[in-house]
Amino acid sequence: MYHGKLPELLPDAGTLRNLWVTAVRDVGRGVRVPGIDECLLEVMRLPGARGAAVVDWTSGLALGTTGESPNGDHEATAAETAEVARMAAEQPAFALPPPGGAGGPRPGPPVEDVIITTHTGYHVLRFVETAFDSSVFLYLWLDRAEGNLALARLRLGEMAERLVLA
Amino acid sequence: MxxxxxxxxxxxxxxxxxxxxxxxxxxxxxxxxxxxxxxxxxxxxxxxxxxxxxxxxxxxxxxxxxxxxxxxxxxxxxxxxxxxxxxxxxxxxxxxxxxxxxxxxxxxxxxxxxxxxxxxxxxxxxxxxxxxxxxxxxxxxxxxxxxxxxxxxxxxxxxWPDALTDTAPVTRTAYPLDAPVPPRQLRVLELADGVRTASDIARELGRSAFHLLVDLRRLAAAGLVEAVGREAAPGAAAHGLAALPETADPDVALLRRLRDALEAL
Incomplete structure (x- = not known):
């Protein structure tokens, strides 16, 4: 059976032996665990939530989307919001260390979130910190009349953490 | 190419x-x-x-x-x-x-x-x-x-409409860093040693290779990075041009070779 390209880190002989002996037992198990979709569903429970997405800000790729999108095209919205996120993440003015120099340098972008207010809604971009290299943010489109920006901002922060720590 | x-x-x-x-x-x-x-x-x-x-x-x-x-x-x-x-x-x-x-x-x-x-x-x-x-x-x-x-x-x-930095080894240009470079691009710049390619740097940083292509094109657009071996291509192309036969009625094959040579410039 062809298993594709071998992993790039080489295992020792014992590991290779175990691979053939033990792994056969694992066939057939499988339950979905919380991931991108569950996170987006949770975001959509916020009052006034109209649409949400998980976006990579280097490429502009939408990794997951739900609900409506402001211009009727989730992929276009992802590319546009990614450009905003990148600009925010890369500006030296927003990259200043905390006063007193406490904590030392942290991985990931120094910006926590970006909030854009329009006549009809709020657009909240929340950066996601991961233990591997990435440039991901959570995007929420919130109705201006029905949404609660303070609540949404807090919950989005929690969910950005839960997405990668749960 | x-x-x-x-x-x-x-x-x-x-x-x-x-x-x-x-x-x-x-x-x-x-x-x-x-x-x-x-x-x-x-x-x-x-x-x-x-x-x-x-x-x-x-x-x-x-x-x-x-x-x-x-x-x-x-x-x-x-x-x-x-x-x-x-x-x-x-x-x-x-x-x-x-x-x-x-x-x-x-x-x-x-x-x-x-x-x-x-x-x-x-x-x-x-x-x-x-x-x-x-x-x-x-x-x-x-x-x-x-x-x-x-x-x-x-x-x-x-x-940046030049794909050379996607595949060739990349190196720093002589331009000084006169504008701030984002930290993520700075790490890429430090590894642009004239030997490593985009894929090498991606592997070393544990970063997506496409992200590397993006960073390198931005750095190239800023004039901070260039592909190694850019000089080699025109020489090869000139050799190809010199070998072209002279005909009054150029055929498709000839046009293709011309196009390939121009693209290699």
Whole structure:
């Protein structure tokens, strides 16, 4: 059976032996665990939530989307919001260390979130910190009349953490 | 070498990168599509995994950043490799959180797919029934992968319309750093030593190779980075031009050779 390209880190002989002996037992198990979709569903429970997405800000790729999108095209919205996120993440003015120099340098972008207010809604971009290299943010489109920006901002922060720590 | 501007790619840009992939999606095929620069794994007509020699695998991405220890990776391969459920095991055993694994795997999938779907003259092959030992994570529609690949080509060309830094070793130019360079690009700049290529730097930093192409094109646009060996190409092209026969009625083959020589400039 062809298993594709071998992993790039080489295992020792014992590991290779175990691979053939033990792994056969694992066939057939499988339950979905919380991931991108569950996170987006949770975001959509916020009052006034109209649409949400998980976006990579280097490429502009939408990794997951739900609900409506402001211009009727989730992929276009992802590319546009990614450009905003990148600009925010890369500006030296927003990259200043905390006063007193406490904590030392942290991985990931120094910006926590970006909030854009329009006549009809709020657009909240929340950066996601991961233990591997990435440039991901959570995007929420919130109705201006029905949404609660303070609540949404807090919950989005929690969910950005839960997405990668749960 | 990929043409820099117009040419065969101009057509490819507006059509699907791989019509064969489209057909396989329509027939809900399961198996591996082997192309010149990478492999796409399909299950039920959806893309479930992709890999390319140009991009770091999910093992490199997870272990370089510290999200997963090498032992954790090998434990998963040992326990679940032959059962083709390595991804599932990584999550179930608590090595990697489910959301983090999805983000990392999706990133790696689109990354490898971009290179695997690069224009090529080598015909692709499909091996029915083959699946990958990483196992199911989050399947992606073939349409989405094809569209994203085209969008990424356009994105690169919008940043800086010269593809040489995508494949050749890259080096710093003599320009001083007179404007602030974002930290992520700065780390790339430090590794541009005239020997490493975009893929080498991606592997070293544990970063998506497409992200590296983006960073290098931005650095090239800022005049801070250039491809090594740029001087070599015109020499070869001039040799090709000198060998052209003189005819009053140039045929298609001659025009093709002219075009190739111009593209190599």
């Amino acid at each position: 990929r043409p820099l501007t117009a040419g065969p790619d101009e057509d490819a840009r507006h059509t699907t990168p791989s019509p064969m992939l489209q057909r396989l999606a329509a027939e809900r095929a399961t198996g591996a599509l082997l192309r010149d620069r990478g492999t796409l794994y399909l299950a039920d007509g959806q893309v479930v995994h992709a890999e390319s020699p140009a991009t770091p695998g999910i093992d490199i991405l997870l272990t370089t950043g510290g999200a997963l220890r090498h032992e954790g990776w090998w434990d998963a391969v040992a326990q679940a490799g032959a059962g083709q459920r390595v991804a599932r095991y990584l999550v179930d055993s608590g090595h990697v959180p489910g959301g983090a694994l999805e983000l990392c795997h999706l990133g790696a999938l689109y990354d490898a797919a971009f290179f695997a779907l690069a224009p090529t003259r080598t015909p692709a092959r499909f091996r029915y029934g083959v699946s990958h030992w990483i196992g199911p994570v989050r399947p992606v529609a073939v349409d989405a992968v094809q569209r994203e690949t085209l969008r990424r080509r356009e994105l690169l060309d919008r940043i």
